[in-house]
Amino acid sequence: xxxxxxxxxxxxxxxxxxxxxxxxxxxxxxxxxxxxxxxxxxxxxxxxxxxxxxxxxxxxxxxxxxxxxxxxxxxxxxxxxxxxxxxxxxxxxxxxxxxxxxxxxxxxxxxxxxxxxxxxxxxxxxxxxxxxxxxxxxxxxxxxxxxxxxxxxxxxxxxxxxxxxxxxxxxxxxxxxxxxxxxxxxxxxxxxxxxxxxxxxxxxxxxxxxxxxxxxxxxxxxxxxxxxxxxxxxxxxxxxxxxxxxxxxxxxxxxxxxxxxxxxxxxxxxxxxxxxxxxxxxxxxxxxxxxxxxxxxxxxxxxxxxxxxxxxxxxxxxxxxxxxxxxxxxxxxxxxxxxxx
Ligand SMILES: NC(=O)c1ccc[n+]([C@@H]2O[C@H](COP(=O)([O-])OP(=O)(O)OC[C@H]3O[C@@H](n4cnc5c(N)ncnc54)[C@H](OP(=O)(O)O)[C@@H]3O)[C@@H](O)[C@H]2O)c1
Numbered sequence: 001x002x003x004x005x006x007x008x009x010x011x012x013x014x015x016x017x018x019x020x021x022x023x024x025x026x027x028x029x030x031x032x033x034x035x036x037x038x039x040x041x042x043x044x045x046x047x048x049x050x051x052x053x054x055x056x057x058x059x060x061x062x063x064x065x066x067x068x069x070x071x072x073x074x075x076x077x078x079x080x081x082x083x084x085x086x087x088x089x090x091x092x093x094x095x096x097x098x099x100x101x102x103x104x105x106x107x108x109x110x111x112x113x114x115x116x117x118x119x120x121x122x123x124x125x126x127x128x129x130x131x132x133x134x135x136x137x138x139x140x141x142x143x144x145x146x147x148x149x150x151x152x153x154x155x156x157x158x159x160x161x162x163x164x165x166x167x168x169x170x171x172x173x174x175x176x177x178x179x180x181x182x183x184x185x186x187x188x189x190x191x192x193x194x195x196x197x198x199x200x201x202x203x204x205x206x207x208x209x210x211x212x213x214x215x216x217x218x219x220x221x222x223x224x225x226x227x228x229x230x231x232x233x234x235x236x237x238x239x240x241x242x243x244x245x246x247x248x249x250x251x252x253x254x255x256x257x258x259x260x261x262x263x264x265x266x267x268x269x270x271x272x273x274x275x276x277x278x279x280x281x282x283x284x285x286x287x288x289x290x291x292x293x294x295x296x297x298x299x300x301x302x303x304x305x306x307x308x309x310x311x312x313x314x315x316x317x318x319x320x321x322x323x324x325x326x327x328x329x330x331x332x333x334x335x336x337x338x339x340x341x
Contacts, residue, residue, distance in 0.1 A: 007041035010097035013208035017328035041089035050074035086114040096124035099212040105132030121338040125152035147338035152330030156322040171311040175274040178305030183217035220248035223284040247285035
């Protein structure tokens with residue numbers, strides 16, 4: 001396989017996690033898949049851009065980014081920003097890891113579209129792009145004989161989209177129920193241990209799992225977008241995030257947590273969707289759950305979803321304690337699935 005030129009749009013928790021994973025697995029990728037790579041382009045919002053067709057020193061880029069310094073010193077020449085940067089970098093594959101925009105999916109959609117039009121595979125962890133442009137970007141990818149993959153958009157690196165795409169042909173998804181937002185689950189777990197809401201949120205920020213603007217997690221938007229992504233892709237029914245009946249955990253107090261504990265129960269932010277004829281009914285909201293519920297022991301950053309289909313019994317996928325590295329793995333799996341075809 002020829003060496004792949006990789007471009008990274010976004011170099012935050014996830015983009016840097018991917019950089020570290022690529023370095024760690026360089027020899028393994030070569031040995032098992034005959035795959036070699038170099039990163040030729042990295043763009044951020046306020047920490048500059050680097051472009052070098054001969055390959056950027058990725059370890060140095062990680063050091064600079066982690067020190068909060070600009071990447072421009074690694075560039076072989078000045079570059080334009082945004083979509084023009086993607087057009088000019090002429091990579092083989094773009095990883096898009098900019099912050100999610102729940103309302104429009106932008107600018108990620110434009111980034112992914114520019115990559116596909118430029119003949120690159122387009123891979124993202126950004127659920128906004130999936131919800132707002134899944135059909136359009138998938139059709140464009142087919143037209144260009146490229147791949148638009150987004151495994152990390154829901155449940156980080158756990159195989160959800162690839163499972164249904166590759167392993168469950170002819171199986172119709174009827175409904176699902178689960179815990180899909182790590183930040184709120186971690187906050188509820190830490191509040192059960194006696195931490196205040198604000199301290200628990202600070203902890204989520206410190207381990208890199210809170211969204212860039214964490215109000216999206218707290219108010220249930222992140223979970224609603226993930227539900228909409230699952231419904232749109234796996235149930236083949238377009239569902240906008242604002243069509244999800246949505247409540248967040250902003251009203252859950254330490255007293256409510258303690259009261260639940262005395263009853264042997266727990267508060268969890270529960271996501272669900274059910275097909276009803278041509279429509280899908282979807283909701284997210286806090287629920288008091290009992291110990292016999294499969295979601296009772298899903299704690300910390302863990303997430304879990306149970307799928308009900310026409311062909312299998314309940315199928316549950318649980319992801320224990322994911323973090324940005326797990327999300328980075330989902331991106332790497334997408335890369336391998338895209339180029340091995
Ligand atoms: N963190 C997780 O565990 C996780 C899990 C699953 C999915 N995701 C998704 O992964 C994506 C990235 O998350 P993250 O935690 O890595 O976010 P983050 O730490 O805030 O990093 C975002 C990166 O994107 C850059 N950026 C912002 N706007 C840009 C633009 N217009 N053009 C180029 N770069 C731009 C930022 O630049 P600056 O550094 O200059 O601000 C930063 O490097 C999000 O869509 C999120 O929903 C995250």
